[in-house]
Amino acid sequence: MQEVIIGILFLAALFFMGRKLYRQYKAKDSCATGCEKCSPSSSKDFKMPEHLRN
Structure with a gap:
């Protein structure tokens, strides 16, 4: 019974x-937990600072 x-x-x-490994590699924009709290917003545009441009 113990076995x-x-x-x-x-x-x-x-x-x-x-399941944790599957969610970690399946997730595209979030962390492994799948809660979507830390996912970046897709509507925010990134602007390169002037001093970093070539």
Whole structure:
């Protein structure tokens, strides 16, 4: 019975680790959590400062 419980816990841990890795590489504009709090806004234009232009 103990082996079954350990096996279930191990499979659950593998599932959550795999899901985290999948979300990390799937996400384009946000972090691995998928909450979209830290994603940059797409409507904001970036302007290069004058002293950095060639």
